[in-house]
Amino acid sequence: MRVMSMLTLALTLAPVRAWADEPRAVGARRLEIHERGHKLTVSGTFTDVFDQVLLERLSSGFATTILVRAYLFRKGQRAPISQSAATVRVIYDLWDEAYLVQVRDPTGERNSRHATRAEALRTATSLQGFPIADLSVVGLGVSHQLAVIVEVNPLSQEVIADVRRWLARPSAGTSLAGRSSFFGSFVSVLVNPKIEEAESTLRFRSQWFTRGAK
Secondary structure, eight states: OOOOOHHHHHTOHHHHHHHHHOGGGSEEOOOEEEEETTEEEEEEEOGGGOOHHHHHHTTSSSOEEEEEEEEEEETTOSSOSEEEEEEEEEEEETTTTEEEEEEEETTEEEEEEESSHHHHHHHHTEEEEEEEEEGGGSOTTOEEEEEEEEEEEESOHHHHHHHHHHHHSGGGOSOOTTOHHHHHHHHHHHHOTTSOSEEEEEEEEOOOEETTOO
8 A cells, every 4th residue: 555726627527538438548457346334345455556666665764655546437427426535654663663554544544563564565555445435326237437546655745635634524525526636636647647746656447347236
């Protein structure tokens, strides 16, 4: 288990449409989509965002930060109908020889200790019942798709701070599109995928799914 201006927002229609209407433009993977209470949730893994160098660094004693941003699209619409986010912090305690993992998402904060790097990696790179939207905005009988960006050690501290402020009050609204730095960073990845916004970036989309389908 990775983190611009109003003018930038005004230029997003074409890139967002390409993201929503061209499933092959970004890697696809099957995710588990469920309804839990009044929320639409997703479960899945993204261990492949870590290469060998980043994997070895998990045991260095320095903190590793993962920023996850999820965007829900309705088929045929240009802009996401809902967004959600999570931050993960992993650090190896050299004194106790244990890996500490802190996860912050709209459900709150969870802290865990792990004896092995493999266990810590699995916890840090897994979405389990991650809330992505209120069911009130997810229409019945309509196709939807989830787009996810994962960044390891994002370079933009502004984006990380923005997401953490949102996580402090996720009930204030399901949409993050009003926050220019958060949404602008998403657009920059689409428009300039070769620009490194983090030490490692993984972009993928879910299968198309329909709420209420048998």
